[in-house]
Amino acid sequence: MTDAQTAVERIAQLRSEIDEHNYRYYVLDEPSVPDAEYDRLFRELKALEAEHPELVTPESPTQRVGGEALTAFGQVRHEVPMLSLGNAFEEQDLTDFDRRVRDGLGLDGGVVEYSCEPKLDGLAVSLLYENGQLVRGATRGDGTTGENITANVRTVRNIPLRLHGHGWPALLEVRGEIYMPKAGFEALNAKALEQGGKTFANPRNAAAGSLRQLDPRITASRPLELCAYGIGKTDGVLPDTHIGILEAFKGWGLPISRELKPARGVEECRAYYQDIGERRDSLPYEIDGVVFKVNLVARQRELGFRAREPRWAIAHKFPAREEVTELLDVEFQVGRTGAITPVARLKPVQVAGVTVSNATLHNMDEVARLGVMIGDSIIVRRAGDVIPQILGVIAERRPADARPVQVPEHCPVCGSAVERTQLIKRGKGREAISQGAVYRCIGRLACQAQLKQAVIHFASRRAMDIDGLGDRIVEQLIDRGLVRSPADLYCLTFEQIIELDGFAEVSTRNLLAAIANSCKPTLARFIYALGIPDVGEETAKLLARALGSLARIERALPEVLTWLPDVGLEVAHEIHHFFEDEHNRTVIELLLRRGVTLQDEGELHPEFAAVASLPELLDKLNIPHIASTGAERLAARFGSLGAIICADWLDLRQVERLSERAARSLRDFFDQPENAARALAIEAQLSDFGMHWQSARRAVAGLPLAGQTWVLTGTLESMSRDQGKERLERLGAKVASSVSAKTSCVVAGPGAGSKLAKAGELGVKVIDEAAFLLLLQQLEG
Template sequence: MPVDATTAARAQQLRRELETHNHRYYVLDEPSIPDAEYDRLFRELQALEAEYPELLTSDSPTQRVGGEALEAFGQIQHRVPMLSLGNAFSEQDLWDFDRRIREALEQPQARLAYCCEPKLDGLAVNLRYEQGVLVSGATRGNGAVGEDISLNLRTIKNIPLRLHGQDWPEVLEVRGEVYMPKAGFEALNARQLEAGAKPFANPRNAAAGSLRQLDSRITATRPLAFCSYGIGEVVGDLPDTQTAVLQALKSWGLPISPEQRLVEGAEGCLAYYQDIAARRDQLPYEIDGVVFKLNALADQQTLGFRAREPRWAIAHKFPAQEAVTELLDVEFQVGRTGAITPVARLQPVAVGGVMVSNASLHNMDEVARLDIRIGDQVILRRAGDVIPQILGIVPEQRPAEARPVAIPEVCPVCGAQVERTRLTRHSKGSESQTEGAIYRCVGRLACQAQVQQAIIHFVSRKAMDIEGLGEKIVEQLVAQSLIRSPADLYALTYEQIIVLEGFAEVSTRNLLAAIEASKQPSLARFIYALGIPEVGEETARRLALALGSLARIRQALPEVLLWLPDVGLEVAGEIHHFFQDAHNQQVLERLAALGVQAQEEGVLHSDFSACATLAELLERLNIPGIARTGAQKLASHFKTLEALITADWLELAGVKGVNEKARRSLSEYFSHAERQKYALALEAQLRDFGMHWDSPKAQNTALPLAGQTWVLTGTLSSLTRPQAKARLEQLGAKVAGSVSAKTHCVVAGAEAGSKLDKAQDLGISVLDEAAFLAYLAQLETQ
């Protein structure tokens, strides 16, 4: 029987009333009707929808109860990445954060406004509303792609299935935290114990586990709540401050923190932090700190993002929680560089709601500093409420039979000798060897742990990104001696792979195709994949961008590398040592012979052309008595290194401002042939690289996109976002994460969102993928 207008109107009225009552009960904590009356209205709507299925809508309050269990979660691509926050663990960290923002905004004396709120200890999610209706929800995932948990999120009572009020954007993505209140957590654990099930360790684990149920009917029984703290993609207008955006979300029925405040300056942030910390235990939910966000959205956009976090926000974490437990033993693990790391095995203990049984001791210097022995009672902390850390021991509780921790003489994996690293330290006019903090297995390729871990790193997503080559497959390949270095991957045959456990014809051919497809990585990815100690993603990117070629990076002397930003002497030494190692050289040559060729190589970055000065070179030679001022006077007088090296006593005496002691030191230093040779070798390399003071100075304008800011949005099919970014940077462009009036061009791939809309509103040039690739090709061939 078709539904009549009166019945349809009644169903619509019931939906509106029930959503209003849900909002008042779960968000405002101001119920306006008794539970029995709410239940009566709910049953009436259920009956109408059962009798007239055409009345059932996706945003009906009756649809929160959960549906059939899923076999697995799908994935949702975040239109705007869900980034993590940087952390502050001290007052000084917060002062530094405020100072960096004021300096970046060129407002050094300003008292900036910050939006403050507690940092809920739950699971970050993204809710997507279209035309005011909740259409999907996802976890943070890796920041770019999250799990589709839409059905589970719909069961959470204080998440509106349809936005309240009016004037909400056409598309609105709301970011927030799903958490479990303390009272709900205690009630849930009581039910678990009554049912003979294992209780949850803490509210966060309970919330995360509840949200990841494949059966949303189970999620519907869990006491979950949601609190919004920000936005993702938006198509439409929003207010221009963080606090005003939150108030707008509240007006549309989305819960925000009742503790949210607006303060001025770092002083206001610290006062807020101290207030919340004092009331932490009285709050009805678990928090692990507070979050400060610059209030002005225009200033947020100006500051932009680092690789993994916004520059305009920070999480000020509370001091970690501590516990005391027994150190049962110390075992030693072998890493991909051969480093032997002591790991404490502990009597399991709950710290901050999590059972901890292991903690890294980092190195033997840390063991000695702690004076730790097996059998000791140790003080354990979860640093940042996450990472287990041993702070010290309880000396008065040391048992008589406590045993010292001794580094093994041989590798626990391969039986090769274990040696302590030695550091070369340069002081004024001398070179000395000191013992390092790290012990390493010298077994190299004979040590399965080193080979295995090095290859696992080499094939990982952020390195060579060889799809289908996971840890278990690498373990099989290493165990059967099919690979003994990363280069061996490219010599694998169909016959060798198909006999491995879990492989058939299709999977074998797919793996071989993935290995083949990885042969042309970006230079930055390739450098990172090599696993050079102390060289992470950012350092690898800087090396690639600055020096522009693998050949230069391989040849670079430590003192030359020091001209690059954020490269210190220790890192420079690790890079130089890695490429001087005969085995590493063999692996690189074999990789090249097998067709592995880093892409996007080019000229030295213009910022580093003719960047060195003779005075700086003299400083870096660490000549006794020659500091910065003396080096500058010598450079100004002699002009060339050769003239300085060959200068006699009379010529040195003619340098004003350099005393006799410094002149004697200079003469003695260059009287050694090896020192002369090394100084001239440094100068020769600077000249070869184009960094020498006499080299032609390339202006930034020599790069076609110098001074331009580009923005990438949407999905590109022909290359990844990092590849596109790297190519733009090689051409001199800065790649930003948000569109502003200063943006030169926006590259819009498939499913481009609000950045494209904003670019069009501002009249900024937009290129689709085909036009972008054609433009790059044109510039790169000039």
């Protein structure tokens, strides 16, 4: 067999494997190999095709990257028009639609079966397959004529370039929606902001803009996906129901909605609409309603069409989430860390069934990006429980007296100076300082707004969990001068509390009992309750689990903290600065003196014993021109940090492949006493903590649920869901908020709803509370 024959066979095999992996990943949601294995196969195929360019074909998976830019889109005439759907906005509209369908079919009192699926908010497209090959992609356009976007649709990863399986017609036109998932949209906008580019207002605009790029390579870089929902022209025999056709599509490698379901009659349609509406915000993509279609194709033909829409389908839309209103003013609120946040005051407007009069503007960089001025007509959006946000400005409506938004020079609460934060990026031997997006009041706990937010956070359920200490009570305590720091909560007396508005003898004793009951928090809860900037619940848990004691966390140097997973240098500096602050140390000391006793303190976790290495320490010192390979050679040559610090020029010349520039840089670095002292201090702390490379290694006891993902849903009678989560995490499990194919087990209590249904659909293991308690008893015992 010749090399060319071998290449032909291997290329065919690789294409077949990659197509199968794509099908299992995008259509079945059952990935068959890790990403690294998929990438290896893809690289091998790309390399073989580079060696044998004559073997490259248009349907190869490597050809999705996009070719040369187009000068313009050609036009495509749809032989079967791509009609729009009629809309239902109220329940009565859906009832009327069902009545018209039954009348049109002559069903007196009969029930019609409908197909139900979410209405994706993207761009409608037509995909034409001939003999299983994708030959054309087109936009909907005006329904009769669209634009030829074949080069662009070929770059969308979940669109098969060749149909999977068998049995497809020789000519098949697939109708579908190309959309951008929420996660991809957020990542795209984040990247655009990072590069100083323009962001998209919403995923629909992002998808439409991506598909209409003249350069397909730009489209290829965007996170687009297809969901097939219908059929156009075909010359074959297909199933006799709409759902049957879509299931056939799935077998041929075309992705369809995982929410596709039948419904008998209008009441089941309403139930579907309500269920999807409740789950709307947890879906990974944006939807703006539900599409109902008569399921039997023969009945669709019988009902026919109006001028612009089919009589057998309707889109039941959700209430609008975007509206236009007027920006009346911008006020500034002060947060727990002193951040000054602009808040838009709006002319009240109904958005998604709720009256909206305020919206977040995040920070002044966002104000500048939007170009918003007081008096502007703006587009406001509301999604679920998320605070409404301003998406854009209608510039042509700007009034002549519009005013710019200006940051106050003094805190609106305490009058202290307002300063803009600085961003410090630390690199090899230098620090780059730039202006941050956040402005802060420098008044700290002397500022009542910061003090109130700090105490509210300290008492919150996930922190110290002081039941009954709500926002209004905290405000009274601070306004009356009874609480000047979180530590003062533990000095409150019966006589002080009963004088507060709304308190009597029983409620006073209950609050005092709740404060007393909070005195024995876990170390993780206590760290989270302190309100360290950039330290959320998960980082607090990591610090507690890894370092094991408050004393070690308080003393930890930033470089030492970076040996913990997911702790970067900037967060490490925030933690270190917090515990260096004299006021913070005083508050912690008072808390411990007034009865707060930390639970579960202990030794350094075995996972981090001897975790550090000398080359890593050298690398973390950011010595100019000393990369990780140079650090490894220095460590191998000298064996200790002290020897490296003392090494002279002749000693350094003996290090294999260490350049003269690197050797001089190292000598210059350690000739500065503060650098040598800092390095030795880091090493001493690593040794003290037991993280030093010469420290004793300890066996790590495997946690029984390590690597598993669990979901809690419904009501647990013997404990709260938070308590259940904590116990699972102590056993090594990750506790997620939604069910997916990767979920290991779902604990379902009374009232479990959509998560339980999702687990059933995916075949995920489900246990009740009794089985959960038995398992915890076995694993914790």
